[in-house]
Amino acid sequence: MELDLLPLELPSDKKRPFVIAGPCSAETEEQVMKTAHQLADKGCHIFRAGIWKPRTKPGGFEGHGEPALKWLQRIKEETGMLTATEVAKPEHVELALKYGIDILWIGARTTVNPFAVQEIADSLKGVSDVPVLVKNPVSPDLELWIGALLRINKAGVKRLGAIHRGFTSIDQRIYRNTPMWHIPIELHRRYPNLPIVCDPSHMGGRRDLIAPLCQQAMDMGFEGLLVESHCSPDEAWSDASQQVLPDVLDFIIDRLVIRDNAEMTESLASLRKQIDEMDTALMDLLTKRMRVSREIAIYKKEHNMAVVQAVRYNEILDKRGAQGTLCGMNADFVRRVYEAIHEESVRQQMEIINK
8 A cells, every 4th residue: 555645844954864852751841941942052943752651560750741731832932843742542642732742653552553553543634734753663563564654644644754763672782672774674665755763762772872873874864863862861750871961962963974865876876787687696596596495305205304404404504604704794694594595495395295
């Protein structure tokens, strides 16, 4: 299904992405006003703050709700910045619109639930002038992410964008939520006109990772950033470790390298032609490899042998992984390639065995 989109048209400085910045939570009126003025002084055009903050476990700060929306109204009046907040229920949408919130986003824990997304979509019918950004679901499920975007779009929201905030993983040695960049890349391939925004705060979970993740997002061609910034990060009531001072955020944004999206030069076209030729050669080699696999299947069938030979399979993975390292490639990448090749080989052998 296609997306019927209009440009987001969010304000930004020349040669910089649009940045939506502000604290994880609207804690006090003084805190949000101080942060907002500091961000505005640094040229930020869009202020964000969590109004409703349901936590994983009860007992923590869960937001002030409607009273905090008045603080965002005041921010808009005093600084001229647009305001943005997360909505998780139709009641949130109704109140956010009532107080003139300019941009809404749907969080990762809401995106995983099609029933909740549909309720929000229904509450947005007839609201065509408010941009809505949809975060990726907690799990690495592209179809679930696309489904949420389609539901919101079908409600008539055409100023639509996606937020990439990473995915929950058992491997949290570096990131709070693993980037898995190939998923937003595939989303962009399918919907090239859909703006993608990066949330480096939830992706990294640490303020020292904000800068490199912002740069990676720019290298990927993302159009904007959603960053948590607080006037006193260490004293934040939620997610203190991933928030940065407005001064630090300005330093990070000012030093981003924005890649040129100009048309291909002749030299780049020549290099891409070489890639195409090598891809064709790879396909020829894979075809020959599969032909040999089918011949092996015939032998296995004649000698009543099992299709999968675990010892041989492990030998291939270990050997090719080591070869990949020697060739300057990541061993895990090479293993994944050969796992995919083996899966297809098994499929083709099973067809022959079962004839």
